[in-house]
Amino acid sequence: MSLLIKPVSGNCNMRCRYCFYTDVSEMREVKSYGMMSLHTLETIVSKALAEVTEYCAFGFQGGEPTLAGLDFYRILMELEKKYNVNKVKTSHSIQTNGLLIDDEWAAFLADNHFLTGLSIDAGKQVHDGLRLDTQGKGTHTRCIHTARALRKYRAEFNILSVVTKQLALHPDQAYRFYKQNGFRYIQFIPCLDGFDQPSGSNPYSLPPELYGKFLCRVFDLWYQNFIEGDYCSIRAFDNYIHILAGYPPENCAMGGVCQPYPLIEADGSVYPCDFYAVDEYYLGSVHTQSFGDLLTGTEAIRFIQPSRQLHSSCTACRHHTICRGGCRRDREPAVGGQMGLNRFCEAYLTFFDHAIDRMREISYRMFPR
Numbered sequence: 001m002s003l004l005i006k007p008v009s010g011n012c013n014m015r016c017r018y019c020f021y022t023d024v025s026e027m028r029e030v031k032s033y034g035m036m037s038l039h040t041l042e043t044i045v046s047k048a049l050a051e052v053t054e055y056c057a058f059g060f061q062g063g064e065p066t067l068a069g070l071d072f073y074r075i076l077m078e079l080e081k082k083y084n085v086n087k088v089k090t091s092h093s094i095q096t097n098g099l100l101i102d103d104e105w106a107a108f109l110a111d112n113h114f115l116t117g118l119s120i121d122a123g124k125q126v127h128d129g130l131r132l133d134t135q136g137k138g139t140h141t142r143c144i145h146t147a148r149a150l151r152k153y154r155a156e157f158n159i160l161s162v163v164t165k166q167l168a169l170h171p172d173q174a175y176r177f178y179k180q181n182g183f184r185y186i187q188f189i190p191c192l193d194g195f196d197q198p199s200g201s202n203p204y205s206l207p208p209e210l211y212g213k214f215l216c217r218v219f220d221l222w223y224q225n226f227i228e229g230d231y232c233s234i235r236a237f238d239n240y241i242h243i244l245a246g247y248p249p250e251n252c253a254m255g256g257v258c259q260p261y262p263l264i265e266a267d268g269s270v271y272p273c274d275f276y277a278v279d280e281y282y283l284g285s286v287h288t289q290s291f292g293d294l295l296t297g298t299e300a301i302r303f304i305q306p307s308r309q310l311h312s313s314c315t316a317c318r319h320h321t322i323c324r325g326g327c328r329r330d331r332e333p334a335v336g337g338q339m340g341l342n343r344f345c346e347a348y349l350t351f352f353d354h355a356i357d358r359m360r361e362i363s364y365r366m367f368p369r
Helices: 020-026 038-051 070-083 103-111 124-130 140-152 171-180 208-227 235-244 291-296 298-308 345-366
Strands: 002-005 055-060 089-096 114-119 157-163 185-190 269-271
Touching: 002 038, 038 055, 038 070, 038 291, 055 070, 070 103, 103 114, 103 140, 114 140, 124 140, 140 157, 171 208, 185 235, 208 235, 208 345, 235 345, 291 298
Parallel strands: 002 055, 055 089, 089 114, 114 157, 157 185
Antiparallel strands: none
């Protein structure tokens, strides 16, 4: 079981212009659930570790999850020791903007084997234009200092970049930034417009044609490094190569059908996904229900069902077996229970036509049949 926990709800010490969770939380009757109590944290840990028999992943997001304070996570580790009655394997991750990470934080994350996702939108100009602190100041320099602190203590971390129009216009500069800074694990997330906003309506909105060109150019740079023996991990490319080898993707957006990935808000409310943490998709509460009931109940099934209904263009597509329609959030809005065509369909068609033969080649090299 994998849990995604928001210990401070959507509260944050930054004001990113494209923040999707601000949009999500504003659609709820209760915008913020404040700070998670230790009672709720204990309930999550005790119930999860009582129900799983092999593996449990604890992931933390926000808002900004470091606002919960380092002692919150120290208590988490003690609770896991107390309640791990089945002696299951556990893992930990935290997605952070990095502003509060100092030496003490970095040492803790390293000592307790947290995988840290550090949000940096490539170079300074693009990043500082979109990722601002509460005073309206850019945060790029502070994020680079955080990366150095994590590296100093040998804390495992990767870089998460939101692909906006501004970033997608400069694939060469972005890729060069990652390489020059020694960042070997990169995740790209295409920028989301708000639930009720027409696609492409914001200054940072990502046009599908531009996204396709970005993916193609980054792949070319990545592939050249790969054949030279200078491999770095780009999550999307890694997943596609695994799919071509017959393995399931680890990224839920690439599976084709949604599975509830329990998002736990600060008050213990559970939703099927952080893209859908709105009242309409409320599954229940950790305080009153088991995870088994939450993830197999009527509301969870209702959430999954629309993602099974692929657009007619998808079933006839030459790249269906690797694309699988993409993330449900990119296929909104649903009409009559039928999901639409992925808003980045054009981008993915362009990319797969451009790269699939080389990805297949890499797949055979990495996973000989």
